[in-house]
Amino acid sequence: MYKITSLLLGLLLTAPLAAMAGTESIVLGMGCFWGAEKRMAEVPGVVDVESGYAGGDAKRVGYRDVLSLERAIQRGRSDQRNHAEVVKVTFDPGEVSLKEVLIAFWESHDPTQGDRQGNDVGSNYRSAVYTNASEQRAVAIATRDAYQEALTAAGYGPITTEIAPLKHYNRAERYHQDYLVKNPNGYCGLGSTDVAYPGEPQRPKPAVLSxxxxxxxxxxxxxxxxxxxxxxxxxxxxxxxxxxxxxxxxxxxxxxxxxxxxxxxxxxxxxxxxxxxxxxxxxxxxxxxxxxxxxxxxxxxxLTPEQRRIAFEQGTERPFTGSHLDETRPGVFVDPITGAPLFRTDAKFKSGTGWPSFFQPVEGAITLHEDNAHGMRRIEVRSASSGIHLGHVFNDGPAPTGKRYCINGNVLAFVPD
Incomplete structure (x- = not known):
């Protein structure tokens, strides 16, 4: 008897409460539930926000089930209704009304995007309001219609948010709960329209660049x-x-x-x-x-096509055809994309090979990589800032390093001192 009581107590302490006395809940979909959870938890009067899945045909699902079905839907292999990533918002009606909760919902994402929210594309990222009672549905429709007027005036299209009775809600896995609290630098794909709900103070718009x-x-x-x-x-x-x-x-x-x-x-x-x-x-x-x-x-x-061939396809210019072969002015050779310094003129020497040659790079400017292409064993030189291919390094250079950094001149830019 003692063991059974302890087990039940443990379950009560670790499982989320189904309901809290004197509170109300509504289920909202606004894209990735990590960002939705963070946004709705910031609303005064909201006492709990839980990530989950809802609105699909299957009764029981997990994260992988939702992703797998979405892939099948996108490939035309399933006509099942997928679940949306949602948050179950529990709030104290004495502190915040359902209307105020929904106003925060409308203002916190873009409800005109259909089956997507920002970078997240798919029906599992649709905007949705899943209600527990007809009274909730009435408030959802009324706030939607009011917000549509504000969006239309701002140049946005029609709201695509699904408003329907709650069906097949499943709590998301433990690692999804409070995700952005546990991972402050985690992904949050939400982006609002910056359009205020009618009667609410308009957020100051960031200044457009001149x-x-x-x-x-x-x-x-x-x-x-x-x-x-x-x-x-x-x-x-x-x-x-x-x-x-x-x-x-x-x-x-x-x-x-x-x-x-x-x-x-x-x-x-x-x-x-x-x-x-x-x-x-x-x-x-x-x-x-x-x-x-x-x-x-x-x-x-x-870059030009020839530069792209060298930089991104590990190409090599023909000897004596590249740029900067005879450049001797004091200055620095830089990455043509990032502008980061690579080699200085005082480290350049005439090697007679037909490519600009240096005995020493700027500190931290390059990375070295083993290259076994074309049946040869060489050491490839890349720009540390952009990762582009520059050339190769050999052990037949002058003192003090004994190195010859054999570089394609066409992927160098020169900045005189």
């Missing part, structure tokens, strides 16, 4: 957002040491400068947009530490 302060010929603009850990990471890993010849600017606004043109609406942050002649020519959305991938994206636009 075209007069930018380079119309070529300009990179990084579109950021507040409380965006990936924006902060991109700043720390890329922007803080920016030395590329491409001018860069950052903004929390979602619009292009006056007279400039975005190719399509922004839907996630950070989004890096390259403009030429005031028009978007390419964009890179999201950042998770893949620095070399970002620089490759930018390099595809900046």
């Amino acid at each position: 075209a007069a302060d930018l380079s119309r010929e070529r300009q990179l603009i990084v579109f950021e957002a507040k409380d965006c850990p990936f924006c902060e990471r991109f700043r720390a890993e890329v922007l803080d040491d920016w030395s590329s010849e491409v001018p860069v600017a950052t903004t929390e606004a979602t619009e292009a400068p006056a007279g400039w043109e975005l190719g399509k609406a922004l839907f996630a942050t950070p989004t890096m947009v390259l403009f030429e002649d005031g028009r978007e020519v390419s964009r890179y959305t999201g950042y998770k530490g893949d620095k070399a991938r970002f620089w490759k994206w930018l390099g595809q636009r900046l």
